[in-house]
Amino acid sequence: MHFLLRPLVLLLVAVPAMVLAHHGNFTYDGTTVVTLQGEVLAFNWRNPHGSVRVRLDSGEEVTIETDGPSLIQPMGVTPESLVPGMHVVAYASPSNRGRSDEFLGREFLREDSELVPVSVAYARREEREDLPKATSVIGTWVPDRTNLFAHVASSASWQLTPAGQASFDSYDTMRPFAQTNCIAATTPTLMTYPTANVVSQSGDRIDINADWMGATRTIYMDGRAHPDAGEQFYQGYSVGKWEDGDLVIDTRNFAPSPIGNVFSIASGPRKRVVERLSLDEGGASLTWRFTLEDPDYLAAPVTASYQWHYRPDVGASSEACDLEAASKYLQE
Numbered sequence: 001m002h003f004l005l006r007p008l009v010l011l012l013v014a015v016p017a018m019v020l021a022h023h024g025n026f027t028y029d030g031t032t033v034v035t036l037q038g039e040v041l042a043f044n045w046r047n048p049h050g051s052v053r054v055r056l057d058s059g060e061e062v063t064i065e066t067d068g069p070s071l072i073q074p075m076g077v078t079p080e081s082l083v084p085g086m087h088v089v090a091y092a093s094p095s096n097r098g099r100s101d102e103f104l105g106r107e108f109l110r111e112d113s114e115l116v117p118v119s120v121a122y123a124r125r126e127e128r129e130d131l132p133k134a135t136s137v138i139g140t141w142v143p144d145r146t147n148l149f150a151h152v153a154s155s156a157s158w159q160l161t162p163a164g165q166a167s168f169d170s171y172d173t174m175r176p177f178a179q180t181n182c183i184a185a186t187t188p189t190l191m192t193y194p195t196a197n198v199v200s201q202s203g204d205r206i207d208i209n210a211d212w213m214g215a216t217r218t219i220y221m222d223g224r225a226h227p228d229a230g231e232q233f234y235q236g237y238s239v240g241k242w243e244d245g246d247l248v249i250d251t252r253n254f255a256p257s258p259i260g261n262v263f264s265i266a267s268g269p270r271k272r273v274v275e276r277l278s279l280d281e282g283g284a285s286l287t288w289r290f291t292l293e294d295p296d297y298l299a300a301p302v303t304a305s306y307q308w309h310y311r312p313d314v315g316a317s318s319e320a321c322d323l324e325a326a327s328k329y330l331q332e
Helices: 069-075 147-157 162-169 323-330
Strands: 003-010 034-044 049-056 061-067 087-094 102-110 115-117 124-128 139-143 197-202 205-209 216-220 237-243 246-252 257-262 265-267 272-279 285-293 302-310
Touching (some): 049 323, 061 069, 147 257
Parallel strands (some): 216 237
Antiparallel strands (some): 034 049, 034 087, 049 061, 102 115, 139 197, 139 302, 205 216, 237 246, 257 265, 272 285, 285 302
């Protein structure tokens, strides 16, 4: 499969700053882009954040943060994309905490003219050739890179209960939360990450490996009911069925979570998510729809739909979440 990069089309034009805050990118000046040239000393391939150590042509050594393997591997990046001794031009944003040796990477240009994207937020759009075709929603899918940012941005207009508004108002990007401890977000947020979502079926059970902090989901297709309300699970308890080729998933029995509905809005034990995965015409993508209900925090249900791309050419990164990397942006 071949990929072409369309120049100058960035994904985050006019997206509010709060959309980026969950990644810790608030510690960098995203409105400024600088050009750095030098030699790669090391490429730290870690989830959820990696880094490239570069010795600049001036002799100074700097660290350029990257997204982790789960996010950049679907864009074609491998540990061998940037190797020690390689001379590169890096496009990056400077620290806004006065650290002259730290930058947020956007992309690297190698001497062989290969462009290496290292940020899903600032990646250029891809034009794919020779698109594979799926015949079912079973397979490997990568949500569009705009989905996560659109989902987080949409939460600003959700109708909230007083408890939901209090949760939103108290959201602090510098306070530790689940993902800084390598505990993944839950659905629907989990399903918007542009990682390799491997959907597999074995008998009366479907598993979704989201490749994000080890998160997996099991959907029981044998007609069973949900457990009693008192039995709770972090990722909820999912039962499913097929409807005209669509996979319909009903998830309840969520354990309360401070980031259960979105990073800034908690969830309660009555949270429910109903999802529908529908194969699009042509089979190169599917449409993922959801309805989110949580009477403790949401005054009205939330509905949305997003596109996933069929990507049998990629797999899960198999890189475990690194606690040091996950909490880096909270360090002073």
